[in-house]
Amino acid sequence: MSANQPNARDFNPNALDLCQVATYDRVIRAPLVRVWENVLDWEHLPYLHETSFDYIELDERGEWGWRTWSNAEHTGHVELTVASKDSYVARSYHDRKQVSEIWSTLTAEEDNTRIHVAFHLPGIADADREQVGDLMLGLYTTLWDEDEAMMRERHERLNESRDAQSNCDLGPAVDIRARLANNEEIRFQLKRREFQLRLDGENLIAHATICPHLLGPLDQSTLNQGRLRCPWHGYEFDVRSGECVFPEHATCKLPASPELELSNGNLIATSR
Numbered sequence: 001m002s003a004n005q006p007n008a009r010d011f012n013p014n015a016l017d018l019c020q021v022a023t024y025d026r027v028i029r030a031p032l033v034r035v036w037e038n039v040l041d042w043e044h045l046p047y048l049h050e051t052s053f054d055y056i057e058l059d060e061r062g063e064w065g066w067r068t069w070s071n072a073e074h075t076g077h078v079e080l081t082v083a084s085k086d087s088y089v090a091r092s093y094h095d096r097k098q099v100s101e102i103w104s105t106l107t108a109e110e111d112n113t114r115i116h117v118a119f120h121l122p123g124i125a126d127a128d129r130e131q132v133g134d135l136m137l138g139l140y141t142t143l144w145d146e147d148e149a150m151m152r153e154r155h156e157r158l159n160e161s162r163d164a165q166s167n168c169d170l171g172p173a174v175d176i177r178a179r180l181a182n183n184e185e186i187r188f189q190l191k192r193r194e195f196q197l198r199l200d201g202e203n204l205i206a207h208a209t210i211c212p213h214l215l216g217p218l219d220q221s222t223l224n225q226g227r228l229r230c231p232w233h234g235y236e237f238d239v240r241s242g243e244c245v246f247p248e249h250a251t252c253k254l255p256a257s258p259e260l261e262l263s264n265g266n267l268i269a270t271s272r
């Protein structure tokens with residue numbers, strides 16, 4: 001598998017009349033390894049960036065990069081190609097015609113990553129260049145803001161230490177129900193996993209707060225008909241069985257929920 005675009009690692013392989021409408025420079029507060037993960041992760045686009053993408057469907061992916069359809073009719077697509085160890089190019093196509101070519105360069109700066117992006121578009125009149133450039137800069141600022149927040153949270157989760165205890169006393173059950181009814185978040189840690197208490201109707205339940213896919217924040221998902229949907233890639237989990245019920249290809253599963261018992265009116269959580 002490789003890019004469909006011939007000579008995809010070259011600049012302007014279709015010999016278009018490209019105009020550089022803008023450049024974007026920024027230091028991302030996440031290490032280079034997180035940024036490359038993010039670049040190759042096509043699956044977050046319609047979920048993390050839900051305000052910027054309304055349709056994404058995978059065509060192919062590999063170490064070379066990825067290609068996604070941008071509409072259900074398959075008349076448009078985006079192809080991202082790794083061009084070198086520190087650069088990649090994203091090209092969009094409509095009806096087989098290339099409509100953009102965006103080059104990004106990544107440079108490690110201690111625990112951060114400097115990015116430089118150059119936006120090249122075909123057929124842009126001089127008079128429109130600034131306006132089109134501003135649109136691209138607005139879009140990329142939003143995308144990188146969202147990406148940076150995800151990368152930083154994932155990096156923190158990868159490096160944090162959590163309690164190894166196998167049970168804990170969460171306090172009076174009456175108080176816990178009142179706090180949850182008041183939309184207060186109640187979390188606790190067992191065996192180096194983090195859990196959150198919720199009210200599912202009248203029932204008290206506990207579920208993992210860290211998504212087993214890539215450590216996304218399940219505490220930010222709403223519990224809907226017994227399902228949790230992770231905001232990063234849209235994976236959905238049955239909160240009782242822990243099974244991932246969407247997408248079909250997912251193989252991850254939530255860690256077993258702890259047992260919740262009452263002891264002298266207090267709620268005790270015990271790892272299973």
Ligand code: FES
Nearest residue numbers: 211213214216230
């Ligand atoms: S981290 Fe990917 S779906 Fe949760």
Ligand SMILES: [Fe+2]
Nearest residue numbers: 044049143147
């Ligand atoms: Fe992204």
